[in-house]
Amino acid sequence: MTLTVRPHRESLGLKTGQLYLDGQWTPAREGANWTHRHPATGEEIGEFAVAGAADVDDAVAAARRAFDSGTWSNSRASTRIAVLRRFADLLRAHDEELRSLQALDNSVPLSFSGSIYATSVGAAADVFDHHAGWVDKLGGQTLPPYQGGDHLAMTFREPIGVVAAILPWNAPFLLFAQKVAPALAAGCTVVLKPSEYATFTVLRMVELFAEAGLPAGVLNVVTGPGDPVGEALITHRDVDKVSFTGSRAVGRRIVEASAGTLKRVSLELGGKSPALVFADAPDVGVAAATVVGAVTMGLSGQACVANTRALVQRDVYDDFLTAAQGMAAAVTYGDPFDPSVISCPLINERQLARVLGYIERGKEEGARLVTGGERLEGELAAGNFVAPTIFADVPNTATIAREEIFGPVLAVVPFDDEEEAVALANDTEYGLGAAVFSADAQRAFRVSRRLRAGTIGINGFQIEPHLPFGGFKQSGLGREGGLSSIEAYTELKSVLMPLTGELM
Template sequence: MLIDGKWVDARSGKTLPVEDPATQEIVTHVPAAEKADVDRAVEAARRAFESGPWSRLSPAERSKMVWRLGDLLEQHADEFAEIESLDAGKPVGNARNQDVEGAIGLFRYMAGWPQRLAGETVPVSSTGDWHAYTLREPVGVVGQIIPWNFPLLMLSWKVAPALAAGCTIVLKPAEQTPLSALRFGELVAEAGIPDGVVNILTGYGEAAGAALAAHPDVDKIAFTGSTEVGKLIVRAAAGNLKRVSLELGGKSPAIVFPDADLDHAIAGTADAIFYNQGQCCTAGSRLFAHKSIYDRVVEGVAAQAGKLKIGHGLDPSVNLGPLVSKDQHDRVSGFLQSGRAEGAEVVTGGNAIGDKGYFFEPTVLAQTSRTMRVVREEIFGPVVCVQSFDDDDLDAVAKFANDTEYGLLASVWTRNLKVAHMMARKIKAGMICINAHNYGDAAWPFGGYKQSGWGREMGKEVMEHYTETKSVAARL
C-alpha cells in the first residue's frame, strides 16, 4: 500500500486475494489494511497538508501536477485497460475507450480549477466602512472510498478535484478491484506530487473503510457505493461532523414515447442496461414503453441482448464480461428467482452461464409491476424490467418514473422537444438524458435526488465539496 510516499505492507501482515472474475483464479494478494494502517495514512496526510510542501505550492504548480497525472494515464492507457479488464471483468475495449479515457479527461478538466478557486468581494450594508470578502480554502484531509464497478474512473472522480483544491487524500479502493489504484499510486510520485499527499490503502470495507469514515482527523469523506453502506458512512462520520458526499444507488427509468426513433431507442435502452454487465448506478433497469410500441420495444431489446458476445474481457471481440464476484452473481441469481416467483415473464436470458467465472445472461423481464422486488430494488446486473404505459398525460408518466426511492438518472426517448423538456422538469432525478442514456462528461455534474446521494461529482459543483468558504470583514 502507499503511505507517505512508501510502499508498505499492512501492520498486521494480513492480505486479501484478488480474483479474476472470468476464471475465478487468484491473480495476486494485496495488503488488508486495518485501523492501525488507517491511522498511519491519515497522520501522513495531515502532516502533508499542514506542514509539507503541498500547502506552499502555487495554484499553477498544482495545476501542472494534476495535468501530468492525465498525461501519465494516457501514456499507460493500454496497461490500465488490461488491469481493469482482469480485475473487474469488463471488456477491454470498453475499459480503454470509456474508463481510461474518462479518467484522463477528468484529470485534465480538473487541472484548470486550481487557478479558478476564487473568493469574491461582498457589498455589505452594515453601518461604517467595511471591506468584506471571501476566500476559498481546501477542506483538509479527505477520505475517499470508491466502488468496484468503475475502479479507475471513480478514482479520478475523487482524486482529481481533491488535488485541484489543495487537499490531501487517503483513498480506499474496493477490495474486489484494488489493482488500478495501486498502479495509479506509482504515477503519483512520477507526477511530482509530494509524499503523503496521496495515500492508498487496500482492505475490506468493514475494517479499513469503516475506520476511515469514523477517523476523527479526517475532515471530509467521499463515498461511492450502495445506499445501504452510504447510510453507515453517514453514521460513522457523525463523530466529528466531518463533511460527507455520497454517490449511491439508482433504479433509473428509460421512457420510450410512441414518436421516438425506435431503432435508436431500442439500441440505446439495451445499452443502458447491458453496458458494464448492468453494474452501473445509472443503469436503465426500469424500461417504460408506450402500449402502442411495447411489443416492438420488448422484442427489439431482447434481440439486442442476443447479439452480445459473452466471455473474458481481455478478448477484444467480447462486449459482455462476467459479474465482478460470486456475491454479485448470487445476488443477481436471487433476483431472477424472485422475479419468476412474482410472475415476471422472462423474454430472454435469466440464467447463469457455464461452471467457471461469474457470467450471467443479459435478461429482459416483461409483464413486471411496481409491487415486484425486481422493479423496486437495485439489481446491479444485466436485467431490465419492462412496463407499458397508456397515458399521454405527462404528469401521469412522470409519476411512474418517480415511483422509486432513488432519483439518480432518467432517459426520455422522443422526437417531440416539448415532451422531452417537460419530462426533464417533471422527473425527480439529478440527471436527465434525452435520446441517450449513461451520458457523462467531466464538466457535467453527476449525482442524484432522494436516496441516490448527497452532492455532485464532476463539473464546478464538485469543488464545493473540497473547499471551505472563509468570510473576512475589515473595518476601514
Template sequence: MTNTDNLSRSELSVLANRDALEIAPGRLYLGGQWRDSDSDARWQHLSPATNEEVTTIADASATDVDRAVGAARRAFDEGPWPRLRAKERKALLEPLIALLREAAPRLSRIQTLENGMPISFTSQYRLSAAVAADVFDHHLGWIDKLGGETYPQYTERSDLQYLSFREPVGVVAAIVPWNAPVLQLANKVAPALAAGCTVVLKPSEYASLSSLAIAELIDRLDLPPGVFNLVTGVGATSGEALITHPGVDKVSFTGSRGVGGRILEASGRDIKRVTLELGGKSPSLVFPDADVREAGKAVMRMIALGMSGQQCTAQTRALVHVDCYDEFLDGAREIAASVRYGDPFDPDTNASPLINKQQLVKVLDYVESGTAEGAHLLLGGDRPGDALSAGNYLNPTIFTQVDNRSRLAQEEIFGPVLAVIPFSDEDEAVRIANDTEYGLAAGIYTTDIARAFRLARRIRAGAIGVNGYTFMPNAPIGGYKTSGLGREGGRTALEAYTEQKTVMIETGA
C-alpha cells in the first residue's frame, strides 16, 4: 500500500516545488566569482521520483577544473588564508554557521528535489543543514586548539630541542556523494577550511543543487578569492580532471569502491594525500536476549525507510540467532508494511526512489540473482503500481536463509534489500560478520553489556552501534579494509587536512 494509490500518473510531479524553489541552471564558482563553464556541455538533472527534468548543470571541462585548481593554488601559495591568525580564520568562517541554520528549511527541500528523499527525512537532524552547521561549529572550535608538541631530551647524544607543528596540507579536492550532500559537504569542507587549506568542491552530478545553494552562502562570507571553489559535472570529465590535476595536494572522496580505487591509482602519481569512504556491507548481530522485534524494526528502517537502503552504513546483512529468527522477521515485515511512497514533498511519504534508472535495473538484477542462488524471497522484489511507474521505485525486499558467500551478502546493493542470515553462537556470528571485503559499520543487538563490548572489539569495522546507530560531528567515522582510508568527524578529521612538521633547534645546553 502506498500513499499514491488513488493518484493518476500525471498527478505526481515535482515541478511546482522546483519553481517555488527558483532553481536556476547551475554555474561554476571559481576564484570568488560565479562563472559560466568553458564548455557548452550540460548535465540534465532528472528527479528520481518522476524522471522529470529539474534543471541542467554545467559539465565542467578540464579547462574549468584547471581554473578552479589554479585559483585555489594561488589562494594557498600566495594569499593570506593559510597564514591567518587562528582568531582571524575563525572569525571569517563563523558566520556560515548561522547562515546554514537559517537556510535549513530551503536546503531540506532542495535535497528532496534533487535526490528524491522525502522531506520527512531530509528535514531530520542527521541529513539537514542543522547538522552541517554543527559540523562547521565543531571544526571551527579546533582552529585555535590544534597545535603541535614539544619533546623531552631522549639521550645525551643530542642537545637539540624538538618541536612539531601542524600545517595545512594545501589544495583539497572534496568530492561529495548524492545521498547526503549537505552533511557530506560539511564533513569535507569544514575541516579543510578550518585547517587553513583551500578547496575545490565537486558534488555528484545527481545532487549538485544543494552544493550550489551552500556555495551561495559561502559567497556571502569575506573569504579571500580562491579559498573555496565549486565545479559541477560528471565523474568522467570534471571528476577525472580534478583527481588527476597536479595542483591538488589531497583528495577527500565519499562514494563507490570502484571510483575510490581509481582515485588511489591517480593519486599515486603525485603521492596525493587521500581520505576515502567507500561503502560497506555492514552486518547487524541479533541475539535472543535483545528486544528482538524492535531490533528487526531498527534494521529494516535502515533498509526500507528514508534513503531506501542507499546509505553506506546501512546494516544490509542481518545476522540473526536461530532461536529468535522468526521474531526478528516479524519486526522487519512490520516496517516494510509501513513504507509509503509518493510525492517526496508530502510529509506522509517516508521512503525514497532509487537515484536513477540504472540503479533500479542493477538492484532488480540482484533480486534475480538472490533467487537464482537459492535464497528465499520473503517479500518484495517487485515495483509499486502505476501511480509510481514513472519514478525509480522498488518495494522493500527481504531475503531469508541467505548464504554469506552469495552476491546478496557480499556485494553492496544500495537499495531496499535485506539479506537475513542465521547463526547458532557468538563465534559463528563474528566469523560471518567479518567474512566480507568491507568493514565500515556494524550493529550489535543485545542486553548483555559484556557481550556487546566483546563483540565490538572482535568485529572488523570502523563504527559499531550497540542497540542503535547514528552520526555525531565530534566522533570519527570511517572504514576498515576496502571500506576506505582515514576518518571523518572529530579531531582526527581535522588532523587529516594537515601535515606534521618537526623542527630541531640547537639550544647549546
C-alpha cells in the first residue's frame, strides 16, 4: 500500500503562490515558485512564491509606513488588546484546520499536535492572550531627581520599529506566536518569513489575523528559502530588529549582518540538552519514557530543546536502557492523519542523510548501538523515516554527544555521582534546556541551579507562555516568553522635565 496525503491536500484548499504585502495577497515580482514535497510521502503538495530582493523591499517599506503612521504603534491599548485576543479566539476556532495544514507542511501527526501542548494551536493562542495582557502594563518609571532640584526624571518603553521575524519549520504555531505576539503587543510592525518547509500553516494564520482586524502593513509575509529571501531581510537597512530561530550557522550570519546598522537581535540557536537521571528518580521507567519520547515522538527529535543526552547514574543504568528500548519500540510512523501514528519523518532528504551520517559516526567512535539506526523501508520507503535510535556507553567527547543531530537519536552517558553529572551536563557549547530526575527535592533544586542552561525541568519538562525561554552560551541571545520577551521589542527612553522655569 502506497502512503499518500493528497486527499487531505485537496480538501484543505491551500493558499499558494502569493506574498502578503501591505494587506494584499500578491505574486512575487519575478514569478519564481517553490515546490513543497511532503516529507512522509515525497509527493508534491503545492507551490508558493519565492520573494526576491524587490519583494522584500516592498514588505519592509509597507511595515515602515505602517509603523511611522502610528496606526498600530500609537493606537489605543484597548485596540491592540482586542485584535490580539480576537486572533487568539480565531486560532482556537480553527484548531483542526490549522493542525491539518501543519500535517501537510511538516508531517507532525494530528495525534501529537492535538495532545502535546508545545505543538498545539492552543499554546499559540495562549501566547497571544498572555502578551495581550501586557499591552496596557508596559510602563516605565518616575524617579526622584538624583541631584536634587525641581524636575521629573522618567523612563518610557517605546516600540523598536520594524521587526524581521524568521521562523523554522518544526513548530510553526508556537514560534509564530513567540515572535509575532510580543512584537505586535509592543506596537512594532513585522515582516515574517516562514520556513519553506512550513509555509501553508503560516499563510492561513496570516489570513486569520486580517480577519481579526489587524491594519494593513502591520504584518507582512515573504516566502521562500533562506537564500535569497532571508538574506535580503536580515541585511535590509530599514529593519530595526531581527528575531530568528534556527541553526547556529545562520545565527552567526545574522549577527554579522546586523553589525552594519546595529540591528537589535534575538536568536534561539538550538541545543544538546541533557537529562540527568539519578538513582533516586521517582520512577526510572517514567524518566526513560519521558526522555525517549521527547527524542522520538511527534517531531522525531527535530526539536531544539529535546533531551538528546541522557546522563544516567550507574545504579539504574541498565533499568533505564531497558525502559528506553521499550519506549522506542512503541513509536509508530506513517500517515500523519492516522490517529495511531505518533511520530513524523525527517523534514527533507538532506536532513535524512545528515542523521544517518551521525549514526554511522556514533558506531565508528565506539558507542554501543542498542536499537534502531536504520532508515525505515516498506510502505514508508518514499518518506524520510529513521527508526528511533539509542546509543549506550557514549563518551561525552563523542560527536553524537556534542553536536545537535536534530533526529531521533539518543546518546546515553553513565555517571557515578552528582559532581560528575553536573560536569558532564555543562561540558557542551550549548545551554538551551535540561531536565533533572530525582525524588530528592534539595538535590533537584541544587543541581538545577548549577546547570548552565536557560530552562530546567524537574522530573519532567514543559513550555509555559509566561516563562522566558532561551539559552546560555551558543544556544542564542535573548529570551522569548513572559515580560522579558515583550521588553525585547522596545527601546527604553529617558525624559527629564523641569517643573520650574529654571534650567536644570
